[in-house]
Amino acid sequence: MAKFKLILLGAGRVGTAFLEILARKRKILEEKYNLEYELVGISDLKYGSILDNDGIPINKILKTIREKGRFIDNTSSKEDIDNITLIKSSDSNLLIETTWSNIKDGEPALTHILSSIRLGKHVVTTNKGPFAVAYKKIIDEAKKHNVFVRFEGTVLSGTPVISLARECLAGCEIIEIQGILNGTTNYILTRMEEGISFNEALREAQKLGYAETDPSSDIDGWDAAAKAVILANSIMNGNLTINDVFREGIRNISTRYIQENIEKGRRTKLLANIIKEGKKIYVEVKPRDLPISHPLSSVMGPTNAVTFKTDHLNRVTIIGPGAGPIEAAQALVMDMITINNYLEWR
Numbered sequence: 628m629a630k631f632k633l634i635l636l637g638a639g640r641v642g643t644a645f646l647e648i649l650a651r652k653r654k655i656l657e658e659k660y661n662l663e664y665e666l667v668g669i670s671d672l673k674y675g676s677i678l679d680n681d682g683i684p685i686n687k688i689l690k691t692i693r694e695k696g697r698f699i700d701n702t703s704s705k706e707d708i709d710n711i712t713l714i715k716s717s718d719s720n721l722l723i724e725t726t727w728s729n730i731k732d733g734e735p736a737l738t739h740i741l742s743s744i745r746l747g748k749h750v751v752t753t754n755k756g757p758f759a760v761a762y763k764k765i766i767d768e769a770k771k772h773n774v775f776v777r778f779e780g781t782v783l784s785g786t787p788v789i790s791l792a793r794e795c796l797a798g799c800e801i802i803e804i805q806g807i808l809n810g811t812t813n814y815i816l817t818r819m820e821e822g823i824s825f826n827e828a829l830r831e832a833q834k835l836g837y838a839e840t841d842p843s844s845d846i847d848g849w850d851a852a853a854k855a856v857i858l859a860n861s862i863m864n865g866n867l868t869i870n871d872v873f874r875e876g877i878r879n880i881s882t883r884y885i886q887e888n889i890e891k892g893r894r895t896k897l898l899a900n901i902i903k904e905g906k907k908i909y910v911e912v913k914p915r916d917l918p919i920s921h922p923l924s925s926v927m928g929p930t931n932a933v934t935f936k937t938d939h940l941n942r943v944t945i946i947g948p949g950a951g952p953i954e955a956a957q958a959l960v961m962d963m964i965t966i967n968n969y970l971e972w973r
């Protein structure tokens with residue numbers, strides 16, 4: 628039976644939701660999935676860091692984050708060590724990476740992930756930055772060092788789009804992928820259809836916590852482009868980076884344009900389109916006017932969806948939440964269970 632010794636980097640919304648699941652579901656995860664784990668290291672810019680190879684009680688960590696805003700250490704542990712030392716000097720065999728997503732150069736997560744891989748430690752993450760800029764490098768290193776790297780939560784959060792394509796659709800050729808990959812823009816377009824302006828809809832999305840304070844990542848299509856690259860690389864065996872994506876956001880779309888489209892039986896969506904032609908893969912993210920009858924037209928609000936066009940099954944669509952801490956944490960748990968299964972089948 629595999630026993631995971633975990634390091635968690637980044638104890639923000641997703642990291643703490645993950646710890647809460649591990650604390651709450653320990654018994655069921657062990658009984659149903661044979662999943663055993665203990666936390667041996669944790670680090671967050673706000674709360675400090677702890678390394679304790681004898682195990683750090685997860686409930687205690689959650690309590691001290693809530694009550695003291697800082698990890699409390701026991702006397703035998705070292706505090707505030709840097710992330711790379713934490714990875715190197717711990718007995719961990721699995722890194723959970725949930726620091727912030729940087730789609731310019733993937734850092735600091737890229738270094739965390741590569742350092743773990745090179746030490747023979749498996750990696751599970753929701754962080755899209757490293758995979759949008761250095762997918763091939765990460766996968767090549769993982770193969771070289773014989774470790775598993777899983778990143779389901781990088782696209783559509785806990786809605787299992789990557790696993791669906793790679794595992795459940797195995798044997799099908801996936802010819803085209805179309806997706807609504809960003810919940811903020813889909814929410815804004817939905818509200819504009821109901822009559823409010825772009826700026827009002829954006830302010831609403833920010834108030835509801837969907838949009839970032841700097842909304843460019845969402846409304847200029849960067850976030851969707853990063854996710855589209857991950858889909859193209861992981862599902863179609865591509866070697867693309869975010870710079871290969873043709874990208875256009877929704878800044879210049881008016882409420883009037885959206886409403887006139889509806890009258891003509893069409894709905895405007897920020898769509899990622901990934902097409903494979905021979906060995907070439909083309910990726911674009913841009914607003915598209917879809918017929919109302921299109922399966923992605925009915926996806927409203929912050930919900931996300933992806934349609935795979937395949938040779939054996941024609942079109943397969945998955946719809947679900949594309950964000951949220953508990954949803955992303957679910958992806959981390961699912962990836963951990965999958966790695967555990969692989970290790971047990973070896």
Ligand SMILES: NC(=O)c1ccc[n+]([C@@H]2O[C@H](COP(=O)([O-])OP(=O)(O)OC[C@H]3O[C@@H](n4cnc5c(N)ncnc54)[C@H](OP(=O)(O)O)[C@@H]3O)[C@@H](O)[C@H]2O)c1
Nearest residue numbers: 637639640641671672673725726727728753754950951955
């Ligand atoms: N939230 C979602 O709905 C969602 C869904 C899918 C995927 N994701 C991805 O999951 C990751 C985490 O998201 P989140 O919502 O939990 O973000 P978050 O609440 O901002 O948490 C990230 C945490 O990482 C910490 N951090 C940043 N750099 C660090 C470093 N070098 N070492 C240690 N800790 C560091 C941050 O500290 P400071 O705050 O002090 O900087 C913060 O506490 C991101 O990559 C995000 O893109 C999020």
